[in-house]
Amino acid sequence: KKLxxxxxxxxxxxxxxxxxxxxxxxxxxxxKIIVDSDDEDDxxxxxxxVDESQQNTPHLGRAGGTDDEDAEGGGETLGSIDSxxxxxxxxxxxxxxxxxxxxxxxxxxxxxVEAASTKIRRLLRxxxxxxxxxxxxxFSQFTSMLDLIEPHLxxxxxxxxxxxxxxxxxAREASLNSLRNDPKTRVLLCSLKCGSLGLNLTAASRVxxxxxxxxxxxxxxxxxRVHRLNQTVDVHVYKLTVGNTVEERIIELQ
Numbered sequence: 001k002k003l004x005x006x007x008x009x010x011x012x013x014x015x016x017x018x019x020x021x022x023x024x025x026x027x028x029x030x031x032k033i034i035v036d037s038d039d040e041d042d043x044x045x046x047x048x049x050v051d052e053s054q055q056n057t058p059h060l061g062r063a064g065g066t067d068d069e070d071a072e073g074g075g076e077t078l079g080s081i082d083s084x085x086x087x088x089x090x091x092x093x094x095x096x097x098x099x100x101x102x103x104x105x106x107x108x109x110x111x112x113v114e115a116a117s118t119k120i121r122r123l124l125r126x127x128x129x130x131x132x133x134x135x136x137x138x139f140s141q142f143t144s145m146l147d148l149i150e151p152h153l154x155x156x157x158x159x160x161x162x163x164x165x166x167x168x169x170x171a172r173e174a175s176l177n178s179l180r181n182d183p184k185t186r187v188l189l190c191s192l193k194c195g196s197l198g199l200n201l202t203a204a205s206r207v208x209x210x211x212x213x214x215x216x217x218x219x220x221x222x223x224x225r226v227h228r229l230n231q232t233v234d235v236h237v238y239k240l241t242v243g244n245t246v247e248e249r250i251i252e253l254q
Contacts (some may be wrong), residue, residue, distance in 0.1 A: 117153055119210055119240050123149065123172060126208060126238055127158055132186060134233075135179060135204035139222050141192040141213055149210075160187035165194040179203050196222040202230050207237045212247050216254040 116124070127136060140146055143164050153160045159182075161175035170251050178185045180203040188204065195201075205227050213219050227235040241247045251254075 136206040138208045140210040146189045162189045164191040199223040199225045205233045209239045212250045
């Protein structure tokens with residue numbers, strides 16, 4: 001037997017790894033909000049979008065200029081006054097020659113108001129070509145476009161009434177009564193959305209759509225206000241579009 005004593009082995013101490021502190025919550029930084037105001041101080045700013053010769057023309061030129069107004073504020077409309085109004089140069093000579101052959105009336109805008117656009121001139125030719133016995137409903141999705149049409153109807157001595165969402169109910173009813181009962185009232189200027197439902201406009205037999213709407217069913221509903229039961233005469237529908245513009249794309253989407 002071997003003699004000796006037991007020697008305890010000392011355990012080696014291993015230091016525990018230090019715990020990393022938990023990451024602190026990210027600091028929230030407030031975004032800087034820039035308010036684009038329409039104060040009068042900013043009126044001098046802006047970039048012209050047309051030639052120098054056209055910079056003095058009202059409703060033309062600067063980005064963010066005059067506001068256009070949707071008939072019901074639905075936000076589903078395309079275009080503006082600038083897109084609705086055609087350039088004088090885009091009105092080709094062949095169109096003018098064909099208009100003269102058909103007996104259309106040449107028209108110059110009244111003094112003191114904006115010159116008639118291509119569509120307004122076409123509308124006036126349609127009204128002059130039609131018999132006064134046939135009353136016409138003019139639909140537009142822009143009430144501002146109806147505002148532009150009014151002075152030209154006054155200059156042409158064409159009696160008209162108006163129907164849009166900004167009118168009181170009694171004024172609307174008075175317009176409808178005048179259209180139905182007054183033989184001298186030939187035209188009803190009507191906003192597309194306001195007049196596309198719930199109206200009986202069989203007193204008229206002609207419909208003019210100033211611009212195409214992206215939803216064709218809204219147009220059909222507007223036309224059906226005239227072409228419906230109790231209508232005793234043929235209904236003629238005119239759709240006005242300008243070539244090489246966004247209106248061609250809208251028609252493709254329909």
